[in-house]
Amino acid sequence: MAEIRYLRAVNQALDDAMAADPSVVIFGEDVSEAGGSFGATRGLRDRYGAGRVRDTPISEATIAGAAVGAALSGLKPVIEIMFMDFTTLVMDAMVNQAAKARFMFGGQGAVPMVLRTPHGGGLGAGPQHSQCLEAWFAHVPGLKVVCPADPASAYGLLRAAIDDPDPVLVIENKALYAMKAETPEPLEFIPIGKAATVRSGRDVTIVSYGAAVKTACDAATRLAVDGIQAEVIDLRSLQPWDEAAVLASLTKTHRLVVVHEAVEAFGIGAEIVARMADVGFDELDGPIVRVGAPFMPVPFSKALETAYLPSADAVIRAVQRTLA
Structure with a gap:
């Protein structure tokens, strides 16, 4: 390494x-x-x-x-x-x-x-x-x-x-x-279309990509303090995306949260939610919840930009909602 x-x-x-x-x-x-x-x-x-x-x-x-x-x-x-x-x-x-x-x-x-x-x-x-x-x-x-x-x-x-x-x-x-x-050394090719499970869990699946993966992991770490074990999946590839990996995780946890930095409306998360609501409907024990940016341009102000970007707190609230 x-x-x-x-x-x-x-x-x-x-x-x-x-x-x-x-x-x-x-x-x-x-x-x-x-x-x-x-x-x-x-x-x-x-x-x-x-x-x-x-x-x-x-x-x-x-x-x-x-x-x-x-x-x-x-x-x-x-x-x-x-x-x-x-x-x-x-x-x-x-x-x-x-x-x-x-x-x-x-x-x-x-x-x-x-x-x-x-x-x-x-x-x-x-x-x-x-x-x-x-x-x-x-x-x-x-x-x-x-x-x-x-x-x-x-x-x-x-x-x-x-x-x-x-x-x-x-x-x-x-x-x-x-x-x-x-x-790992040496660095290796990663096939397009294959997701990675970066944290295992049994209670809820959190799917993310890009910088939001760290946000999801931070939220999972905090949730673990309360006994909630979140599984975090890094999509890595958005088109094609690893539907099988997400469905396999959902089959294990029965709850799903999708997180991305992009505006929530009409985003990548919407496609994942739609597919899982279709092919994974029988596995769901709670609502699928999305976490994304609000429907507005990105602010210049540091304080406003921080409030605009999806946070670990927002992911935790989404997990609590689907668990409830």
């Missing part, structure tokens, strides 16, 4: 992928000379040259469109969109082109590209630099979406995404970039 930061794990995944496959290229705003806004690509230009690690104009639509063309031409581009909010400008390339190519070309046109982007609050970045928009992309057939919650997942899911023949969005919560954790 070795301790590694989340951001370093991202950098290591990119480094290892580029070393293993010369068709892997990286481009985006400030990713080359500056090493990216958060430092995820730092040092890669020195090792692989400006031809494989390219700075681009400030045009997210151009970045995504060029990546689709590069992928169709035989490269494996990894693009960085500085904040997930700016993915509003990549929708045509990702939704109408990358996601549809395999279908439109009768299975003969793969688009092996990765879009990396940070989402989430906690840094006081305000309503245009803090949104969690993953549900938009998870709704689109042809796209895969992953959201790692720890350094090992950040490495493993990014390597799997780069190796995937189809377009994958890798969403990283920027509040996790400084996170340190013990990870």
Whole structure:
């Protein structure tokens, strides 16, 4: 085991992928000379040259469109969109082109590209630099979406995404970039579509992803003081998601809480709740409860942002509600 930061794990995944496959290229705003806004690509230009690690104009639509063309031409581009909010400008390339190519070309046109982007609050970045928009992309057939919650997942899911023949969005919560954790050495691929049980329990299942996994674990630790054993599942992959793992846990605990930082309405949690209410109805001994952000933009104010983000207290209240 070795301790590694989340951001370093991202950098290591990119480094290892580029070393293993010369068709892997990286481009985006400030990713080359500056090493990216958060430092995820730092040092890669020195090792692989400006031809494989390219700075681009400030045009997210151009970045995504060029990546689709590069992928169709035989490269494996990894693009960085500085904040997930700016993915509003990549929708045509990702939704109408990358996601549809395999279908439109009768299975003969793969688009092996990765879009990396940070989402989430906690840094006081305000309503245009803090949104969690993953549900938009998870709704689109042809796209895969992953959201790692720890350094090992950040490495493993990014390597799997780069190796995937189809377009994958890798969403990283920027509040996790400084996170340190013990990870296995060497770091390994993590298959897309497989959840992880990060804490076992018998009384209630808490399903989460990204930064909200720590919130769920904090709540589970506090619940244990009162004798309530919560099982915490980190989805890791949002599209496809591990329905079987969630159902297996629900079958054991008979109660379910879903937690995410994104706005609660029409979020990833809504899909999980709908499916479990269908396929897991006979296992339920209490209502399924969602915990998410309120239906409003992310505040700039630190105090308001703290109140806006889902908390361990909110998860505990949700667990108490389903147990009642």
